[in-house]
Amino acid sequence: MRVHFHGAAGEVTGSLHEVEAAGKRLLLDCGMIQGSPEAEHRNTEPFPFEPTALDALVISHAHIDHIGRVPLLVKRGFRGPIHAQAATADLMAIMLLDAASIAESEAERGNRHRRAGEPRLLPLYTRDDVNAAMAQVRPLPYDTRKAILAGVEIAFREAGHILGSSAVELWADGRKLVFSGDLGPKGTPILRDPAPIDAADLVLMESTYGDRNHRERADTIRELGRILDEAWRDGGNVLIPAFAVGRSQELLYWFALHADEWNLSRWKIYLDSPMAAKVIGVYQRHHELFDPPARAAWAHRPSPFTMSNLHVAQSPQESIAINQVERGAIIIAGSGMANAGRIVHHLKHNLSRHEAHVVFVGYQGEGTLGRRLVNGAKWARIHGRDYRVNAQVHTVGGLSAHADQQGLIEWYGHIEGHPSLVLVHGEDLAREALAGEIGERFGTDVTLARPGMTLNVGGD
Structure with missing residues (x-):
């Protein structure tokens, strides 16, 4: 061999x-x-x-x-x-x-x-x-x-x-x-x-x-809650680049689990991905692969994918409409490295805003926009135009x-x-x-x- x-x-x-x-x-x-x-x-x-x-x-x-x-x-x-x-x-x-x-x-x-x-x-x-x-x-x-x-x-x-x-x-x-x-x-x-x-x-x-080595997951979850509180006080939006399979579902899981503690009812949560509904359907069809706590959670409370303030944007028109929201939106969109996909358009509308927060929750590959932002870039070139980075950029590593x-x-x-x-x-x-x-x-x-x-x- x-x-x-x-x-x-x-x-x-x-x-x-x-x-x-x-x-x-x-x-x-x-x-x-x-x-x-x-x-x-x-x-x-x-x-x-x-x-x-x-x-x-x-x-x-x-x-x-x-x-x-x-x-x-x-x-x-x-x-x-x-x-x-x-x-x-x-x-x-x-x-x-x-x-x-x-x-x-x-x-x-x-x-x-x-x-x-x-x-x-x-x-x-x-x-x-x-x-x-x-x-x-x-x-x-x-x-x-x-x-x-x-x-x-x-x-x-x-x-x-x-x-x-x-x-x-x-x-x-x-x-x-x-x-x-x-x-x-x-x-x-x-x-x-x-x-x-x-x-x-x-x-x-x-x-x-x-x-x-990663931070303890519990510490990371507490940090995520603090970022959301800070962002609400600042009066802006929270952008989370995340791949449509895996990280997006985990984020929604934590949001559902901590909805009361983090006062998430005040936010509009957008899962902006044309794949999102289909991926959620795959998760719903494969409960047998879940770990015991997840199976128990699904059995005794609403699914994280059915939160009342969760909006799944599938069409381009629905995605474009999100950019009319200037505050109070948590936007989860792909790609996870911010090098393509709908998150790029949301970054164009939010990076220059001092009140906005961008939260990276996964690995950022060499040469990607995500890596440049994590490394402290002051300007970001998107679709041939340069945007000043005034938003606060966070790296939350424990969710890897x-x-x-x-x-x-x-x-x-x-x-x-x-x-x-x-x-x-x-x-x-x-x-x-x-x-x-x-x-x-x-x-x-x-x-x-x-x-x-x-x-x-x-x-x-």
Whole structure:
């Protein structure tokens, strides 16, 4: 068995790993590269392998940096099965259709303004391409070992990152490869904790927060309540960039749980996402994946998705209307890194207001507007125009959907024999810190994946 590393190998987006085993070739994830315009342009480049030569694709979870190029892979000739956990399969269609719609709209907008002689812009893929890709998806439940190709078996284990997120166990050639996908922290509301893995010959593990530990979640929730109180006194709006799957649902969970304590009835809460209602529907259909407290909460009180002052904006007109509200609005909108989506338009209308507050509740990738704002930028360029940043910017780190350094070490530490480890999905400072800690604690051989690198599993 051999692993070729193509994406998320020194960065936190574009997950893409190729496995050769039992005479077959398969992919682990096929994610979108996100960040600066230069980084995102790499999505248009040819894959570093021939799509028609692949036999299968295995998906860890439904975030765009792990699935965003799946329709492009199919468009370029991949015809094999796409295996995903059942909830992930439901979310994939929603996420990919939204990505295609955005790509089509941006191409149309660009073509309206292109100069004479410039080539016509084409979307990376269309909604028809998404539908073609989804026809190849094969849903699988958790904890079921299944042969997906002759001589190749997989099983999905709970990863605790978003609904349906999975660590992948893969058996072939007498060896076992484990791919963590993205791991969540213990105690995330709604989700179950990551499942322990018993053994492996090689582990590919994410390292997004490999160099730091999160604040206690309880402290973070108290901070969020204080920010909302401060924002109400200042008389402005609160903008929260958040991905439509995972973070948005967690925020609504905390809002519902603390509605009285935080006096949330005075606010209008907007979930501004064309995906929101559909994603909520997936959550409602998969109660069996909730942790016990969430199942109990759903059974004995109204769902967080049905709060009386929650407004789900689906149409562009509904989204535009929110910008007429100058105070008293909590606006949750994608994307989570503020590099695209409806949150960008709300930032245009609020960044220059001293009374406004912007709250970042997740990782901000290099080259994104979110990273620049977190780093204290005084000006923000949006759609070709510069906006002065007068709003108060907050970073609330304890709500991360990724395990921190200690969580990653604990998850890896459960694996018998502490096998060889490859760190993926992390920037170098984070990976180097985590490699040092794990190497010192367990004596493990730790490799930092690089694009183009190939490793043999088990030294064969």
